[in-house]
Amino acid sequence: MHALRKLQQDFLGYLLDDTVVGIVERIESTPRRSAEQRMAFYGNAYKLRLKEALTTDYECLHGYLGDDLFETLMEKYIESYPSHHPSLRYFGQHIAKLVEQQEPFRQLPEVAEIARIELAFGNSFDAADCQCASLEQLAQLDPEAWATLTLRFHGAVQLLPQQYNSFQIWRALSNEEAPPQKTEDETTWLIWRQDLVSQYRALEQAESVALTIALSAGSFADICTALLEYFSEQETPQQAVGYLQRWINDQMVSELNQDQEKKAADCGSF
Amino acid sequence: MRRPFLGFGLGLRTEHYSYILEHKPAVDWFEILSENYMVPGGKPLDYLDKIRNDYPMVMHGVSLSIGSTDALNSDYLKNLKKLMRRVQPQWISDHLCWTGLNNTNSHDLLPLPYNEDTITHVVDRVVQVQDYLGQRILLENLSSYVTYKNSEMTEWDFVNEIARRADCHILLDINNIFVSAHNHQFDPESYLAGIDSDRVMQFHLAGHSYNGEMIIDTHDHDVCDPVWALYATALKRFGAVSTMIERDDDIPEFPQLRQELSIAEDIAVRTLQADALVLSDISPQQTHTELNYARTA
Incomplete structure (x- = not known):
């Protein structure tokens, strides 16, 4: 159990921050793919899945900010607010808070308001x-x-x-x-x-x-x-x-x- | 063992709600993603109830995290049981994996090392879950992209041993076997031959993507010919097993997906004696009694 927990800590540590690479030495390399390349698959998939959830829940915010700024927002959000819920449905619920606190978004007060509108519709949908x-x-x-x-x-x-x-x-x-x-x-x-x-x-x-x-x-x-x-x-x-x-x-x-x-x-x- | 046979099903997806309610298509059963309905109310549960009135269902989860070294999430289990009471599913499944740690969810199905320590850990948790839910669960084999240096056995021995010791069932994903066989260079037929037939309760079929080196379990394509061939091999090995197609991205119109399911039916009819493909006596409102679980230990 202790060894399994350590492995899981290292694995999750890598997903949250891919410069934490303790997990790589526990992974088998193959002639076709190194351990680093195999772990990179999980690292990329982690971010892609969370970004897909944010893109679905904040379609108008995405449209308003444009691809580049929304990408910056998603990167900051994924780093600042890891998911603590079993369902992706609730992953993006703090995005207005981040927008109010972090540059360059805090210079755009309407952005937090748009985020709150989309969140409120999500909450209304399955209340x-x-x-x-x-x-x-x-x-x-x-x-x-x-x-x-x-x-x-x-x-x-x-x-x-x-x-x-x-x-x-x-x-x-x-x-x-x-x-x-x-x-x-x-x-x-x-x-x-x-x-x-x-x-x-x-x-x-x-x-x-x-x-x-x-x-x-x-x-x-x-x-x-x-x-x-x-x-x-x-x-x-x-x-x-x-x-x-x-x-x-x-x-x-x-x-x-x-x-x-x-x-x-x-x-x-x- | 007399295995309950539900026939041929599909994953219930929001894109198809209206079509299903309007046309009542000929599908033996639907598999729902449990987490999509673990919400307070609104349209998701309204559609669920209406479709459940017409079709048997099974529940399939992605967040049980049976292999995590965190404590089991009691809120999640409570919500799962609440949904179970509402849906009255034929059975409940999740994945033989871990999804998070320290209350942080990766929302990915992460592989476990195949060794005795992991088996002991997972078996204890499956027993707790089954005690709480009052019925056996099904655990599904993953598609994976890494193997751990501290794995000591094949994946199929690992799956079998957990199912045997925890007294749970197996949801065998034929596509996942194909994907992992390619990525880890093992023989998929050896996998099928190594699985304990008595424990297998359901098959998953799905499409995948190939990135030039690894096969990725994307569920965004039709089932490919080699996976259909492996399905036929699985039918020969296990007999009639309730089968469904999972499609999660680039979801086609319902009739197209239904057409794809008929390929599975045709293969099953060709491979098995027709009389082996008789649906168990079930109604949409019935929970199969063979899965009722009472711990004797």
Whole structure:
């Protein structure tokens, strides 16, 4: 076991850094191929496989950066973030972090945003399935329960606050069109999944604030209080209910949670 | 041993989901790549469930890392068992290899040295996995590009010994035998002759690439004539064995792949008595009872 572990350490060490060549002396050479050449096959295959996964998951990022810069990004990423998951599906999940930290990418802030868009679509694609709440359930709520109502959301629901027109760039690239020039555009985008298909839309600031509160388990009353910044006292409850109905219609909400204390009191009254 | 015979199958690939659901093509079974469905939800599992309703399936993994000197990955095993309960496969397989160390995954099927220490190590882990899953697993022979100086036996003796001591089955990849035979200069027929017939439960067939010196197991071409010839030899040696074609790159339209599978059927009919090719009595929802596993030791 000790000898096998040492061999595996040397082998993996070579894959992660091909200047670490302790493994080569453990490999048989043949007249046709030296041990170095045989190990080089594994070294090349390791990088190729990881690059193939990144190229598949970040197709638009690749299109935006071009072959050379994307190749540089992949090399840096493979070196900095070895895979710690049994599935390649999760290998590229830190790429936006690397882009924000390392030159020359940190000079291009829209690049991290594009990476986050592609990651968010990947996460939405295979997020856990769940039963969705219905408008009927909403209609049946006790009027007194509304103030403390909180929502539980489908795992595919994600908010992406953007500083640039990265979504427009992403959309053009995914349609195989020339992307627009980068411009500042502070918008929050919503990604969710409806009938197994990922969807996206830009949010008005008021809805973005409401959804941010709802996603952090804030209550309907909390949402209404925040919306007073945008609407009159008369308009606010109607606006908040309108958001709620749309989220439910779009299959974003998995559960309507009434206040626990209230529920317990209700049960006790029987 | 009465070996369950599923007939002739194909690897389930995303490119073919719609075709399969629309046309319900005549394929005896599908092999799924387990890791592709070890996800929380969404379309992958939705398609899986729909296709599973119409076809028997087997599960084939690439990340068990049975030969690694890391501890077995309990999260991976938990997810594998969860998927197993969902799919109710005829059986589960992975590779006789290691894929990573120190919690770092190479995502490659890396060869092991063929010696007594490795056998002891792997057998212990196969027993743990089978105990946890409650059934025997199949281990597949690799295609490889290096041999270690501390190997002490042939690959086929290594495979046999692990299968015998761990009481597991063998998934014999005919193309991998051909690839490794070329790369390491051994006789592929000696390999077939050396494998314990009772342990063989499934065959893989696939295409490969030749780079002028080494043959690479790329799964991006049709099965070539020498591999078909080796398949016929394997059938003579082992009898009727559930057979499938793996195609992972340059994936053709489904009818073309189905046509290629019919070559395997024709060779089997020509090579074996026709009555040997009778499907075992299985339904899409059934797990084969012969694989149910209870450790007696």
